[in-house]
Amino acid sequence: MAGGGDLKVLGVWTSPFVIRVRVVLNLKSLPYEYAEEDLGNKSALLLGSNPVHESVPVLLHAGRPVNESQIIVQYIDEVWAGTGPAVLPSDPYERAVARFWAAYVDDKVGSAWLGMLFKCRNEEERMEAVARADAALETLEGAFKECSKGKPFFGGDGIGFVDVVLGGYLGWFGVINRLIGRRLIDPARTPLLAAWEERFRAADATKGVVPDDVDKMLEFLQTLRALSSYKPE
Ligand SMILES: N[C@@H](CCC(=O)N[C@@H](CS)C(=O)NCC(=O)O)C(=O)O
Incomplete structure (x- = not known):
């Protein structure tokens, strides 16, 4: 199981899409590094990790990017299924x-x-x-x-x-x-x-x-x- 060193979120503090990902990481008590992006001057890491949309959030898991907030939330719930509460119903x-x-x-x-x-x-x-x-x-x-x-x-x-x-x-x-x-x-x-x-x-x-x-x-x-x-x- 990956620890906090393996998880990084590229985000903007006001973004509804970023907030939902951070809430889920908190729910599951998963430590992560957070990097605030400037949408007027996006980092090379953001542009390289989400070249299609160039948007936040991006979740980097052991360096591999996962994009689109609803997909990220479901990814976290699947990878850490045994950690903390389930976010999606089991049925x-x-x-x-x-x-x-x-x-x-x-x-x-x-x-x-x-x-x-x-x-x-x-x-x-x-x-x-x-x-x-x-x-x-x-x-x-x-x-x-x-x-x-x-x-x-x-x-x-x-x-x-x-x-x-x-x-x-x-x-x-x-x-x-x-x-x-x-x-x-x-x-x-x-x-x-x-x-x-x-x-x-x-x-x-x-x-x-x-x-x-x-x-x-x-x-x-x-x-x-x-x-x-x-x-x-
Ligand atoms: N459907 C995307 C929407 C993400 C999105 O729109 N993020 C905005 C910030 S709220 C963004 O990064 N926009 C890029 C830009 O303004 O250039 C998701 O759910 O992740």
């Missing part, structure tokens, strides 16, 4: 359901997130993206009920695949909350998810990884928007 059907909802999060919530913060050219476009996020979160409220079966997380008693995929966005949701003057995960509209958000933020594995400094995030947002190379798809 194949439940695993398929978890993968379905994780894909839904990145498709619907992820595109609304880009719309709310990066792509919108005016307030009207921001609010259109907020409406798309609201609709996706309402659907996820139903998914939470189905997957959690009354337990605290999508994954049941502990944080699972859908939890880390959605939870990675919570730092940016703090920024959106400030911009729109209410909680995006609205306790009135989606009470189960609102309670889930509190639990996820309070979990040990997310401490120091899910950002909570909204001012610092807003500063980062300005830097990112000013980067001519940053073109969110």
